[in-house]
Amino acid sequence: MSDGISAFKRKGGAERSRDKKKQQLHESAKKCKSIIDVFATANNKTILENVEGVDDSNDTSDTTILAKKPTYNALKNYENSSAYDSPASSSLASSYQLAVNKINNTVVELDFGSASTNTSTDFKYFKKPKSLTLGEFFDFHPHQPHLTNPFKLSKAFLGKNNIQRRWLTYDECSKKLFCSVCLAFSSEQNIFTDGFNTWSHIYQRIQEHEIIKSHNLSSEAFLNFSSKKTIDYRLFSEHLHKKKIEVTKNRNILQRVIDVVKLIGKRGLSYRGHRNEGADSLNDSTLDHGNFLDILLLLKKYDVVLSEHIDSITKNASENHKRGKGKGRGASLTFISKSTVNMVIDSISYFMKKSISDEIRDAVMFSVQLDTTQDISVQDQCSIIVRYVNYKGIQEKLLAVITVQQSTGKSFSDMLQGVLAENGLDITKCVGNTTDGAANMQGQFNGFSA
Numbered sequence: 483m484s485d486g487i488s489a490f491k492r493k494g495g496a497e498r499s500r501d502k503k504k505q506q507l508h509e510s511a512k513k514c515k516s517i518i519d520v521f522a523t524a525n526n527k528t529i530l531e532n533v534e535g536v537d538d539s540n541d542t543s544d545t546t547i548l549a550k551k552p553t554y555n556a557l558k559n560y561e562n563s564s565a566y567d568s569p570a571s572s573s574l575a576s577s578y579q580l581a582v583n584k585i586n587n588t589v590v591e592l593d594f595g596s597a598s599t600n601t602s603t604d605f606k607y608f609k610k611p612k613s614l615t616l617g618e619f620f621d622f623h624p625h626q627p628h629l630t631n632p633f634k635l636s637k638a639f640l641g642k643n644n645i646q647r648r649w650l651t652y653d654e655c656s657k658k659l660f661c662s663v664c665l666a667f668s669s670e671q672n673i674f675t676d677g678f679n680t681w682s683h684i685y686q687r688i689q690e691h692e693i694i695k696s697h698n699l700s701s702e703a704f705l706n707f708s709s710k711k712t713i714d715y716r717l718f719s720e721h722l723h724k725k726k727i728e729v730t731k732n733r734n735i736l737q738r739v740i741d742v743v744k745l746i747g748k749r750g751l752s753y754r755g756h757r758n759e760g761a762d763s764l765n766d767s768t769l770d771h772g773n774f775l776d777i778l779l780l781l782k783k784y785d786v787v788l789s790e791h792i793d794s795i796t797k798n799a800s801e802n803h804k805r806g807k808g809k810g811r812g813a814s815l816t817f818i819s820k821s822t823v824n825m826v827i828d829s830i831s832y833f834m835k836k837s838i839s840d841e842i843r844d845a846v847m848f849s850v851q852l853d854t855t856q857d858i859s860v861q862d863q864c865s866i867i868v869r870y871v872n873y874k875g876i877q878e879k880l881l882a883v884i885t886v887q888q889s890t891g892k893s894f895s896d897m898l899q900g901v902l903a904e905n906g907l908d909i910t911k912c913v914g915n916t917t918d919g920a921a922n923m924q925g926q927f928n929g930f931s932a
Contacts, residue, residue, distance in 0.1 A: 608653045608660055608677070616666060616707060623662035624651040632657070632681045638688060649701065650688065653677065659684070661691060667703040670696045734787050735817050742777050743826045753823055761799035761816065764792060778818060792818075838868070838879045839905040845870040845877075848907075849914035852894060852923070854886055862886035864894070866901055881905065891923065 493501070611619040624647075626639050638659070641647050649663045658677030665675050674691055678684070691697055746753055755772030763769055764779060771779065782788045795816050816822070842848050848870040854862045866882045882901045887893070902909050917923035 608651075608656070608658075608665070610675075611666055619666060620662070620704075620707075624648050625654075626650070626652060627654060633684050637685055641692070647688070647692075649697075649704075650674075659688075661697065661700075663700040663704040664697055667700040667707075668696045672696060731787065731791075732815075732817070735791050738781065738785065738788055739778075739817050739822065740826055740830075742774060742781070743823060744830065745777070746773055747827070747830070754820065759820075761795045761818075762803045764796045765800075774823060775818065835881065835905055838881060839907060841872055841877065841879075842868060842870050842907055845872045847871075847911055847913050849916065850898065850912055851916040852898065853918060854889075862889065864897065866898065894923070 607619065607622045607625070624639075626635070628635065639647055639650060649661050651660050651662045652658075653660060656677055656679075658679045659674065660677055661672070661674035664672060668675060672691065672694070673687065678687060680687070743753070751773050753772065753774045755770050755775075758766075758769040758771050759775065764771065764775065767779065770776070778788060778792065782792050795814070795818070798814060848868050851867040851869065852864060854864045857863050862885070864884045864886045865880060866884065867878060868881045869876070869878050871877065884897055884901065886897070899909055902912070
């Protein structure tokens with residue numbers, strides 16, 4: 483009894499909704515055209531209806547090629563017949579499916595409106611290309627199809643010692659032979675840029691074309707294009723080679739200058755001396771040139787790169803001094819001037835501060851210490867030291883040294899906020915500060931700590 487009741491159980495709302503949608507889809511499908519009707523045009527319908535099988539003739543025209551396929555109606559009748567379902571006709575079924583695929587491909591090609599089977603795009607591969615489309619042009623060429631042509635493939639497309647003529651390309655639509663390199667690079671017209679189809683003397687004309695001047699120049703241009711060597715490169719190749727050597731030399735010199743600057747900073751020494759920094763005086767080893775220049779002069783004795791560079795600087799400076807142009811190095815780039823040293827120091831400072839700031843952000847919390855002292859020019863210099871704890875232990879790093887313009891508590895507070903913001907640090911993560919006992923630092927109302 484329960485089985486009978488379950489068999490006639492009324493469908494639920496969701497199931498009825500699915501059945502309704504399914505029925506609507508079936509009804510919509512019946513109104514749709516078949517895939518052949520959608521793609522077929524008036525012309526290709528005529529072609530398909532007039533053909534009943536494969537033609538074995540030697541005609542190679544586009545209409546005949548497209549017609550070498552069974553008609554859709556014949557295949558449709560065969561599909562509905564009982565022979566299609568027979569196990570003995572499996573090979574016929576495979577042939578049927580292959581024929582259907584060919585018909586579908588043919589219909590799609592017809593619908594695209596392509597006059598040639600070479601490509602389905604609007605790019606004209608047998609016209610002179612623009613400079614920006616040379617890559618696409620030579621991706622297509624050479625087009626040497628293995629079809630029934632009015633000439634022998636091996637004799638036309640292969641030269642002496644069976645070397646392929648990659649410049650020779652064939653247009654199946656116009657039935658003409660072209661020279662792809664002359665088409666792309668030659669400024670002169672010849673029979674192979676216009677298209678050659680006089681088949682009686684084809685092999686002789688091909689050999690003659692290979693030795694003409696315009697073809698050789700076009701072939702050379704193609705080789706330069708293939709190796710990415712532009713006209714600018716060919717005209718200025720020697721200049722570019724010399725420039726590359728000069729750049730390498732300058733980098734080697736600058737690397738030695740940076741190493742010297744790092745050594746002096748590590749030892750806490752001064753960089754410059756009081757006098758004798760002129761390049762014309764570097765020949766005199768008895769003078770005090772300062773730590774930076776004296777170390778370079780010492781390395782010059784054992785380093786070929788530095789020796790050539792400093793000797794050249796000294797020679798030019800001496801000649802300028804004799805001509806009355808004054809002392810110094812002039813406007814030439816020497817890599818040993820105070821400007822270069824200052825730029826190197828600023829760069830090293832930037833990377834050091836970045837490294838310290840990254841460690842502080844990883845530690846999350848930190849504290850600061852501020853103190854001032856006067857330098858030799860009687861200017862107050864405030865050092866900002868940051869303390870934090872990371873996996874290496876307790877760290878204490880000098881973050882900045884700032885010249886103090888005002889000594890009030892507010893100016894110190896503004897200065898600290900500016901330094902922290904410049905290094906990407908959040909002041910709300912600062913959990914403590916250390917200062918001396920001066921009123922401007924520890925004052926209850928106007929001091930820095932307040």
